[in-house]
Amino acid sequence: MQNLDSAAFxxxxxxxxxxxAYAQSWKARNGRPVIGSxxxxxxxxxxxxTGALPVIIQESRTTITEGRxxxxxxxxxxxxxxxxxxxxxxLDVFDAFVLADHCVQLLGAVDVIRWxxxxxxxxxxxxxxxxDDPWSQGQVIDKIGSLRAEVEExxxxxxxxEALSRSIRLFNENRRLLREFYDLRKSGRVRITASQMQTxxxxxxxxxxxxxxxxxxxxxxALEPEARENGQTAPDSLVRIHLSGHFCAPPRPELLxxxxxxxxxxxxxxxxxxxxxxxxxxxxxxxxxxALALWYLDRNISAPCGTRVQRNVDWDSYLISSLExxxxxxxxxxxxxxxxxxxxxxxxLKKALDGRDIPVLLIExxxxxxxxxxxRTRVETFVERIRRNKTAVPSLT
Amino acid sequence: MSLExxxxxxxxxxxxxxxxxxxxxxxxxxxxxxxxxxxxxxxWENIFTAKERGKHVVWYNGTALNPIFQAAGLEWCHGExxxxxxxxxxxxxxxxAAGEEYGYIGxxxxxxxxxxxxxxxxxxxxxEKQNGxxxxxxxxxxxSKLPSPDFFVNAYAGCSTGQQWDAMTxxxxxxxxxxxxxxxxxxxxxxxxxxxxxxxxxxxxxLYVEEQLKKLIEFIEYQTKKTFDWDALSENMYxxxxxxxxxxxxxxxxxxxxxxxxxxxWVASIAPINFMPANQALVDYFQGVKDEIQxxxxxxxxxxxxxxxxxxxxxxxxxxxxxWLTRKFAEYDVAVVAGRYTHDSFWQEPQLIDLDRPLLGMxxxxxxxxxxxxxxxxxxLLIKRCDEYGIDGIAFHSTRTCRAMTxxxxxxxxTAETERGIKSFxxxxxxxxxxxxxxxxxxxxxxxxLESIDQQRARALV
Numbered sequence: 114m115q116n117l118d119s120a121a122f123x124x125x126x127x128x129x130x131x132x133x134a135y136a137q138s139w140k141a142r143n144g145r146p147v148i149g150s151x152x153x154x155x156x157x158x159x160x161x162x163t164g165a166l167p168v169i170i171q172e173s174r175t176t177i178t179e180g181r182x183x184x185x186x187x188x189x190x191x192x193x194x195x196x197x198x199x200x201x202x203x204l205d206v207f208d209a210f211v212l213a214d215h216c217v218q219l220l221g222a223v224d225v226i227r228w229x230x231x232x233x234x235x236x237x238x239x240x241x242x243x244x245d246d247p248w249s250q251g252q253v254i255d256k257i258g259s260l261r262a263e264v265e266e267x268x269x270x271x272x273x274x275e276a277l278s279r280s281i282r283l284f285n286e287n288r289r290l291l292r293e294f295y296d297l298r299k300s301g302r303v304r305i306t307a308s309q310m311q312t313x314x315x316x317x318x319x320x321x322x323x324x325x326x327x328x329x330x331x332x333x334x335a336l337e338p339e340a341r342e343n344g345q346t347a348p349d350s351l352v353r354i355h356l357s358g359h360f361c362a363p364p365r366p367e368l369l370x371x372x373x374x375x376x377x378x379x380x381x382x383x384x385x386x387x388x389x390x391x392x393x394x395x396x397x398x399x400x401x402x403x404a405l406a407l408w409y410l411d412r413n414i415s416a417p418c419g420t421r422v423q424r425n426v427d428w429d430s431y432l433i434s435s436l437e438x439x440x441x442x443x444x445x446x447x448x449x450x451x452x453x454x455x456x457x458x459x460x461x462l463k464k465a466l467d468g469r470d471i472p473v474l475l476i477e478x479x480x481x482x483x484x485x486x487x488x489r490t491r492v493e494t495f496v497e498r499i500r501r502n503k504t505a506v507p508s509l510t
Numbered sequence: 511m512s513l514e515x516x517x518x519x520x521x522x523x524x525x526x527x528x529x530x531x532x533x534x535x536x537x538x539x540x541x542x543x544x545x546x547x548x549x550x551x552x553x554w555e556n557i558f559t560a561k562e563r564g565k566h567v568v569w570y571n572g573t574a575l576n577p578i579f580q581a582a583g584l585e586w587c588h589g590e591x592x593x594x595x596x597x598x599x600x601x602x603x604x605x606x607a608a609g610e611e612y613g614y615i616g617x618x619x620x621x622x623x624x625x626x627x628x629x630x631x632x633x634x635x636x637x638e639k640q641n642g643x644x645x646x647x648x649x650x651x652x653x654s655k656l657p658s659p660d661f662f663v664n665a666y667a668g669c670s671t672g673q674q675w676d677a678m679t680x681x682x683x684x685x686x687x688x689x690x691x692x693x694x695x696x697x698x699x700x701x702x703x704x705x706x707x708x709x710x711x712x713x714x715x716x717l718y719v720e721e722q723l724k725k726l727i728e729f730i731e732y733q734t735k736k737t738f739d740w741d742a743l744s745e746n747m748y749x750x751x752x753x754x755x756x757x758x759x760x761x762x763x764x765x766x767x768x769x770x771x772x773x774x775x776w777v778a779s780i781a782p783i784n785f786m787p788a789n790q791a792l793v794d795y796f797q798g799v800k801d802e803i804q805x806x807x808x809x810x811x812x813x814x815x816x817x818x819x820x821x822x823x824x825x826x827x828x829x830x831x832x833x834w835l836t837r838k839f840a841e842y843d844v845a846v847v848a849g850r851y852t853h854d855s856f857w858q859e860p861q862l863i864d865l866d867r868p869l870l871g872m873x874x875x876x877x878x879x880x881x882x883x884x885x886x887x888x889x890x891l892l893i894k895r896c897d898e899y900g901i902d903g904i905a906f907h908s909t910r911t912c913r914a915m916t917x918x919x920x921x922x923x924x925t926a927e928t929e930r931g932i933k934s935f936x937x938x939x940x941x942x943x944x945x946x947x948x949x950x951x952x953x954x955x956x957x958x959x960l961e962s963i964d965q966q967r968a969r970a971l972v
Binding site for chain 2: 182183184185187188215216217218220221224225227228235236237239241242243246247248252419420422424427450451453454456457458459460461463464
């Protein structure tokens with residue numbers, strides 16, 4: 114198998130590791146605003162169409178200090194990090210903040226940001242989270258209109274249908290390129306570690322989309338053609354794993370590396386900093402503003418999420434089908450501590466997996482990281498259990 | 511050198527549930543609220559027999575949709591109310607154990623966890639009945655007594671977990687019963703004109719909710735195969751409006767110092783105003799409460815002996831500790847006179863209720879749930895209440911599994927200090943999980959705050 118390793122990948126890695134530095138540099142180069150949005154459903158295309166740089170604000174690696182006195186300790190690490198970043202000035206590069214998601218913890222953090230940075234405009238257009246009501250689509254279209262007015266005012270420009278259509282095409286192309294990496298990994302033709310995949314996706318959330326797509330093309334182009342077409346598959350000794358869960362913020366790359374060091378080969382995921390983010394394209398054959406609303410509603414069908422409610426869509430059945438598609442042997446669910454949507458949905462996922470004898474391991478993550486040796490022991494045991502099941506000697510009975 | 515071990519008093523290892531405060535009880539609770547206790551007990555006993563009486567049962571969470579359910583002839587089970595009841599009676603254990611066994615983690619909202627545990631137990635009962643097995647689930651266990659739902663309605667303001675919780679209850683029952691979601695947007699306060707009950711966001715949002723309530727009524731008509739009784743809804747809202755007016759008038763009497771009733775009395779009156787049937791009995795209940803408070807005022811009877819400090823309670827109620835906290839605060843001469851959970855919830859703006867257009871006033875009330883505002887409005891409400899009730903200090907209940915109610919507390923504490931010089935303290939606990947309550951954290955924080963208030967007062971005299 115070929116590995117990803119190039120100057121282009123290093124550029125993506127630098128942006129993913131320090132999105133604020135990238136934003137500062139972009140702003141200095143382009144002299145245009147940087148608009149920060151919050152996970153997981155804000156349509157960056159709309160901000161991009163104004164000429165500003167859309168950036169999905171990330172959890173910082175900085176130890177939380179000031180933020181501890183602004184949000185309770187029983188909030189998830191992402192929201193506590195946001196409060197901390199606001200308090201210590203890490204968000205000063207942003208000219209405005211926008212969001213569309215109603216998560217009670219996220220709104221708490223954004224309220225802290227509004228309080229700490231009153232001079233920076235903050236706009237919340239709450240997308241309905243009940244996806245299949247007769248009024249759902251109309252509500253989202255209405256909110257897209259409200260967001261449009263806000264970003265136009267912030268940047269001082271008008272978002273035309275043509276500009277938005279162009280942005281949609283650019284983002285669709287970027288998602289398509291990223292999905293190509295997913296296909297290469299799933300088929301085993303190219304070795305892409307889970308932490309590398311995170312870098313590919315995370316950098317797309319914070320970088321200029323055209324620059325990002327160009328770098329993705331460079332990386333793909335550097336892969337040997339035969340490997341792309343007929344590359345070797347991974348050794349059978351590795352256990353094929355699907356990573357599930359972890360909304361809003363990425364699990365630490367070190368954790369992903371430990372998982373793969375234990376004999377697991379991550380072949381697919383439904384992480385937000387993963388396939389969930391790139392699962393769905395914005396339709397290009399309808400009014401572009403309406404298309405953003407359709408994209409929002411379509412996403413929960415392409416990759417169902419525990420933060421949305423929809424009667425005829427189930428994350429558990431999606432997960433089972435995804436495992437069949439990738440040939441995964443088991444699931445590792447990564448749960449940011451105190452993430453209520455995942456705490457609520459996890460029993461349904463486990464029930465579905467248990468019902469099909471698919472092994473699952475739950476790992477809780479925290480801002481400060483988790484004890485490596487403890488995780489290593491648990492993952493090694495999990496991998497070993499799957500290996501034994503795969504090679505089980507048939508009973509005489 | 512002596513080798514004799516130092517003598518120590520044995521540690522007090524009993525939980526607060528099993529302990530009695532040594533100090534004499536200085537609280538003086540209203541006696542009229544006992545009527546409410548009986549009303550609530552009778553209500554639940556009635557619910558438990560709903561199926562035997564051939565009634566349609568709706569399970570719901572969040573806002574007070576009960577006037578609609580009552581007008582439709584339904585029996586209604588409010589999830590949080592049942593979780594709170596179990597916790598207040600110290601009977602939450604079996605439901606929480608059932609939830610834990612099903613896979614819910616202990617950091618999940620304990621209201622949701624308890625109620626989902628009830629759902630698991632009720633569902634198990636259905637399955638066993640279908641399989642001809644009787645008695646596997648102990649029907650004497652209060653947590654397992656809820657009748658199975660015919661459908662669900664969710665209308666949760668402020669807390670995103672609320673909607674997801676019912677989506678999971680729907681799945682625990684194998685999606686066998688339909689669910690209707692009313693989506694209640696946050697009153698976030700983006701615009702410059704935003705404020706409590708004012709601004710363009712406030713003008714527009716209730717209309718959107720009102721339209722959904724109309725659709726809800728169509729859904730109920732379809733489920734029950736009965737035409738909705740709009741006159742009954744107006745009549746229900748008449749009683750709610752009158753009960754609410756009496757409640758607010760009675761609360762206003764507590765601006766007097768010493769106060770004739772406390773926050774704990776208003777906590778005891780939450781169930782009646784939140785989900786009891788709207789009828790003359792409800793009005794009579796609040797008339798009785800108001801009369802008793804007026805009597806106390808006229809006869810100079812205070813709710814706390816030797817009231818020295820007037821405290822505001824921010825946070826959701828710790829249902830496991832209602833009696834304990836009542837005595838604890840009184841022991842330190844503290845009258846807890848008002849709180850966000852009691853005073854900024856539950857039909858608290860009755861003038862909004864128009865009996866000719868009841869759904870709009872209901873929609874407006876659902877949106878002014880105290881966890882459905884952005885920080886700016888919460889600050890406005892906090893300062894207003896502090897001024898109304900002459901507040902000296904604030905007790906922030908840092909409610910472990912309720913992210914919605916704890917959301918802005920740290921900033922509210924700073925606002926109270928900055929705007930009015932009001933001191934505060936935080937203590938740890940939870941709505942329905944006794945494991946998170948830390949008595950020492952309450953006691954040390956409270957004592958420290960009272961000392962600060964004493965110093966403030968001494969400085970003011972200089």
